[in-house]
Amino acid sequence: MTLEAYFASLPKAAVAFSGGADSAFLLWAAQRYGCHVTAYYAETAFQPSFELADAQRLAAQLDVPMHVVNVDILAVPGAAENGRKRCYHCKKALFAALWDAARRDGHTTLLEGTNASDSVADRPGFQALAELEVVSPLRLCGLTKQEVRQLSREAGLFTWNKPAYACLATRIPTGTPITLDALEKAARAESALARLGFTDFRVRLLGENARIQLPEAQFPQALNCREQILSALRRDFSGVLLDLYPREGE
Secondary structure: OOHHHHHHOOOEEEEEOOOOHHHHHHHHHHHHOOOEEEEEEEEOOOOOHHHHHHHHHHHHHHOOOEEEEEOOHHHOOOOOOOOOOHHHHHHHHHHHHHHHHHHHOOOOOEEOOOOOOOOOOOOOHHHHHHHOOOEOHHHHOOOOHHHHHHHHHHHOOHHHHOOOOOOHHHHOOOOOOOOHHHHHHHHHHHHHHHHOOOOOOEEEEEOOEEEEEOOHHHHHHHHHOHHHHHHHHOOOOOEEEEOOOOOOOO
16 A cells, blocks of 8 residues: 555544654655644653754644644653653553544544554554554555655655654663653753764763763764863763764664
8 A cells, every 4th residue: 555545545634743754754745645634742851852843843844733742751650660661651651642632633543653664573662552543654555764764855854864863761771760850961962962063873871971872983073072072961971981882773
C-alpha cells in the first residue's frame, strides 16, 4: 500500500508530531494526500525546547493546526524511576494524553511516525503504542528511514536531514532516578556543544561528570575547542570526559 492510497481512505486524523524527520514527513503526506489533519505535540521535561520550536515552524509552513499538550512526565509512575521499562511507561502516558486531546477535537484515529527501518523488538515503547491502538502509516506502507529522508528532501521539508534525537531521559543511566535538575544539565550541555558547531552528538551524565559522545570526524574539533567546552560545562559538571568510541546510533 502507498501513503497516497492509505490517506485516500482516511478523511480525518490526528498526528502525534515530535518535530522530527519521520513525523514531519507523515504530517506533510497526510495533508498532501487530502487528509484533514491536526498535529499534537507532547511537551514534557524530556524534550529540549528546540524540538517544540521545530514542530511549530514546520506546522506553520504546512499551515496545519498544532496543539501543544503538556504532560508532567516526572509524575508518571515508572518514568522518573528510570527502570528498564521507562520508555513503555513514558510512551503510554504521552500517547494517552495525546489521544485525550485528539478525541476532544473529534478525532478517531491517531497516527505516529515509526518507519519500516525502526526495530520494534527491543523498544518497549512500541508496546504502549499497540495497546493504545496508535497507527504507524510509514511502517505499514514499508517506507524506510532513507526513503523518508529522500522524499522529505524532494518535498522541501527542512527536517529532511535533521539528526535523530532521542529524549533527554536517555542521557541518564538506566536505574538512576531522573530529576529535573539532571535533565536541565544535559540540555544545557548539549545546547552549548551545538553552539560550538558539533552535530549528531550526545552528552551523557555519569555521576557528577559529563561524557561526550561524538562522531569520529569531530574528535579533532573537540580537542581544538577544549577550553570552550570546559568553560561551558564547568558550572554543571565536576569532570568532562570524551568517549573515544565514536557515537553510532542512539
